[in-house]
Amino acid sequence: MLTQEMALIIRDELLLPAGRVEIRVAGPSGLSLIAEVLKGHYALAFGMAKTDSIPPCYTIATQCEIIDFNLLDDGCLGVVLEGQQRVKILSASQRKDGNWIALTLGCHNWQQEPIKGEFELISAALEQFYRVNPALFELYSDLHLEDASWVSQRWLEVLPLYNRDKQVLVNQPDCHKTMDFVLELIKSHANHNI
Structure with missing residues (x-):
């Protein structure tokens, strides 16, 4: 699997392949990150927060797609993400605007199997x-x-x-x-x- 640069969204929740989550995006740096992803500058990865860590998330994250968005009552952007592929964060750096960009490597998703x-x-x-x-x-x-x-x-x-x-x-x-x-x-x- 190939390495890929991804923009990182870090939250105190978990998103896995085929899962969906709605997040609230506020402030110029968060909105500019979403704009960069929508313009195709970066793929997007969702990482679960980890304190006292650089980057501040666990090394296994999930590449995701923005599947919907809407304006929330408080003027912030509500973004619905869908998990696609598990990825491992190999390294990451924080930009001046506070956003994280990570070098990632694709990992295998869990295989489908019937519940019995x-x-x-x-x-x-x-x-x-x-x-x-x-x-x-x-x-x-x-x-x-x-x-x-x-x-x-x-x-x-x-x-x-x-x-x-x-x-x-x-x-x-x-x-x-x-x-x-x-x-x-x-x-x-x-x-x-x-």
Whole structure:
């Protein structure tokens, strides 16, 4: 895989391939970064924040596309991003305007695989989660609830875990550890409610 320079958006949330997130962009430097991406000057990568680090994010990020944007009530820009490809940040530098530009190398995405057996429970639970969180649900035109990789990554994006703990699961070669983790969470939650 080839290296590529990418503009970095760093937030305290996780975006993985095929996932979607809406972010708020404010200020001249943030808006100019989005403009540079839209003009094709840079590809865009979304990194999860990491304190006391240069750049201030974890080394595994997600190349993403801007799929929609709108003006928010406070005058800021709301930008909807869709994750495309996992990338590793090899190096990064901060420009005078405060934005980060990173040299990245493409990584393998988790392979699609069917959800089977007791793991169908995490798929059903995710569908329920989206129904009670309509702002997230509205970001997706299709829910791929039959795909273990897709379901696992969506759970990693929304679970209230420390960023470092999410990174342990993100750095696995496939979705299996995440599937096991989420299934155990759901089972233990169900047992507490009995």
